[in-house]
Amino acid sequence: MNDLIRMVASSRPARLDENEDTRPDPASIMAHPQRPVARPASRRRLVAATALAVAGAVIVGGVAARTNEPGSTPSATGTTTGTRTGTPAPATARALLLAAAEQTTQDSSNGRYWRIVIEQGERLEVGPASRPYAILRKISEERWLPTGQQAAAGAVVARMLGARPVGAADEEAWKADGSPRQWRQGDVVITMAGGPRGVKMAPAGAVGLWLAGAPVTMKQLAALPSDPAALRKWLLARLDTAAEGPADYLLFVAGQALVTELPVRPAVRAATYRMLADLPEVRLFGAVLDQHGRAGTAVGYLRNGSETRLIVDGADGQALAQESWHGDTLLSYQVFESTGYTNEAPPMR
Amino acid sequence: MTESDPERRFTAIYDEHRAQVYAYAVSRAGRQFADDIVGDTFLVAWRRLDVVPPRPLPWLLGVARNVIRERYRDEARQASLAAELRAWVTEAGDDPADGVAERVAVLAALGALTEHDRELITLVAWQGLRPRQAAQVVGCSVATYFVRLHRARKRLREALDARQVEITLPLQEHTR
Numbered sequence: 001m002n003d004l005i006r007m008v009a010s011s012r013p014a015r016l017d018e019n020e021d022t023r024p025d026p027a028s029i030m031a032h033p034q035r036p037v038a039r040p041a042s043r044r045r046l047v048a049a050t051a052l053a054v055a056g057a058v059i060v061g062g063v064a065a066r067t068n069e070p071g072s073t074p075s076a077t078g079t080t081t082g083t084r085t086g087t088p089a090p091a092t093a094r095a096l097l098l099a100a101a102e103q104t105t106q107d108s109s110n111g112r113y114w115r116i117v118i119e120q121g122e123r124l125e126v127g128p129a130s131r132p133y134a135i136l137r138k139i140s141e142e143r144w145l146p147t148g149q150q151a152a153a154g155a156v157v158a159r160m161l162g163a164r165p166v167g168a169a170d171e172e173a174w175k176a177d178g179s180p181r182q183w184r185q186g187d188v189v190i191t192m193a194g195g196p197r198g199v200k201m202a203p204a205g206a207v208g209l210w211l212a213g214a215p216v217t218m219k220q221l222a223a224l225p226s227d228p229a230a231l232r233k234w235l236l237a238r239l240d241t242a243a244e245g246p247a248d249y250l251l252f253v254a255g256q257a258l259v260t261e262l263p264v265r266p267a268v269r270a271a272t273y274r275m276l277a278d279l280p281e282v283r284l285f286g287a288v289l290d291q292h293g294r295a296g297t298a299v300g301y302l303r304n305g306s307e308t309r310l311i312v313d314g315a316d317g318q319a320l321a322q323e324s325w326h327g328d329t330l331l332s333y334q335v336f337e338s339t340g341y342t343n344e345a346p347p348m349r
Numbered sequence: 350m351t352e353s354d355p356e357r358r359f360t361a362i363y364d365e366h367r368a369q370v371y372a373y374a375v376s377r378a379g380r381q382f383a384d385d386i387v388g389d390t391f392l393v394a395w396r397r398l399d400v401v402p403p404r405p406l407p408w409l410l411g412v413a414r415n416v417i418r419e420r421y422r423d424e425a426r427q428a429s430l431a432a433e434l435r436a437w438v439t440e441a442g443d444d445p446a447d448g449v450a451e452r453v454a455v456l457a458a459l460g461a462l463t464e465h466d467r468e469l470i471t472l473v474a475w476q477g478l479r480p481r482q483a484a485q486v487v488g489c490s491v492a493t494y495f496v497r498l499h500r501a502r503k504r505l506r507e508a509l510d511a512r513q514v515e516i517t518l519p520l521q522e523h524t525r
Contacts, residue, residue, distance in 0.1 A: 002502075004502055004505060004506060005470065005473055005474045005502070006474075007451065007455055008455055008459065008470055008471070008474035008475070008505075009474040009475065010452075011441070011451070011452040011455040011456055011459075012474070012475050013436075013437040013440065013441060013456065014440065015375060015380060015433070015436055015437060015440060016371070016372035016375050016376060016475065017368070017371075017372070018367070018368055018371040018372075018383075023367065024384075024388065026359060026360050026363040026364075026391070029359075029363070029388070029391050029392055029395050030356055030359060030360075030395055032392060032395060032396065033396075034355065034395060034396055034398065124428055125428055125432075184431075331425070
């Protein structure tokens with residue numbers, strides 16, 4: 001050990017030590033069956049990550065400066081509503097998902113790039129311990145994935161859209177905190193104003209596709225089965241080694257990724273909707289507006305008080321958004337602004 | 350009362366290593382999630398007791414690492430971790446013992462590193478792992494591990510030299 005490591009060793013925080021009095025008895029763990037006959041009952045945790053593997057690059061690009069005018073700062077989150085829209089409402093989650101499958105038939109599968117534009121929002125707790133408050137941070141992200149055999153690079157274009165206190169009470173606490181225009185979260189600086197656009201070129205295989213607990217390649221996605229049962233089997237085999245948790249929940253999360261952000265054939269998306277339709281725990285949440293005000297219908301999977309929701313436009317089977325809620329609190333969202341193939345070239349800068 | 354061999358073995362592993370897995374979980378995800386991560390990790394160990402190696406710590410930390418990656422929504426974990434890193438600095442600052450300034454500086458500099466760099470350094474400094482074991486936890490070769498650790502140490506040194514302590518000072522103001 002050199003001096004630097006020794007210095008770190010002697011700075012070890014006491015917070016790493018557990019309070020031994022509250023240590024659970026190992027018998028509570030050994031009460032579970034040793035062999036994975038049934039997957040263990042739900043354990044307390046938030047929604048599993050359909051992690052955007054590119055997020056690190058995104059954040060780095062956005063920290064740099066605040067150049068745009070504060071007037072463009074997005075307002076606090078809208079809430080979903082129960083308003084009805086023109087399309088007849090499905091009676092069950094299953095009906096919605098099967099209808100979405102029926103509608104998912106064609107899109108142009110030709111183009112040099114698969115391009116997806118996403119707005120992400122996330123709620124962060126900031127401020128003094130005595131009066132913390134929540135802010136909503138928004139990030140815009142564009143992903144370009146080359147489709148062909150050519151050795152073209154992919155690209156990720158990111159732009160920080162700024163952050164705002166979430167509600168009136170948060171606004172008050174923010175003012176009491178001295179109305180800061182930036183917040184620090186560890187090594188990340190979050191600014192109230194947005195940031196400049198950042199482009200990160202990525203090798204074709206490295207734009208961060210993720211499915212069912214592990215990275216996935218374009219080639220694997222292209223070979224996915226378009227039969228719902230076969231797709232389910234493929235995902236379960238993968239989840240068995242890559243993830244732990246109730247199978248239905250993991251399938252729901254994987255299904256969300258397939259219908260929202262992964263470049264798969266329409267037939268595979270349709271199969272995904274059909275697979276989701278057969279998951280017993282998926283509930284119909286009802287007619288909602290996504291965070292961009294687009295009308296759709298939400299289905300949700302509730303786990304320990306947190307619900308992950310998928311918002312679908314029943315009329316054309318298009319997945320609009322996914323959201324993560326804890327009770328009445330929106331924790332995060334992704335709005336899928338546009339998805340599809342293009343012959344345009346990604347921006348270089 | 351008779352205890353089967355698997356139960357005896359598991360209990361021994363649990364008693365010996367729970368504190369270390371807990372410390373790792375705190376350093377990666379904050380106290381908020383540590384209990385759950387440790388619980389999930391040992392549940393995997395129990396279910397797969399037949400593949401737990403005789404010296405289980407690197408294996409356990411590798412499982413904990415996967416649990417963190419697979420199950421904890423990244424943004425929730427980042428928020429918890431950020432709070433954790435702030436607490437390291439503020440709580441070190443409250444300690445009247447000697448060397449407080451250095452501890453504050455070191456912890457603040459650690460907080461300014463990327464998660465990856467911080468993990469490499471703390472696996473050695475706080476978990477006491479040997480290079481081969483640390484490489485096993487993060488899933489790379491020993492050679493690659495040395496290169497990464499070298500770079501991480503360099504960046505820690507730079508962070509210390511640049512007195513990036515100020516990165517966390519505004520937050521201390523917040524806590525009044």
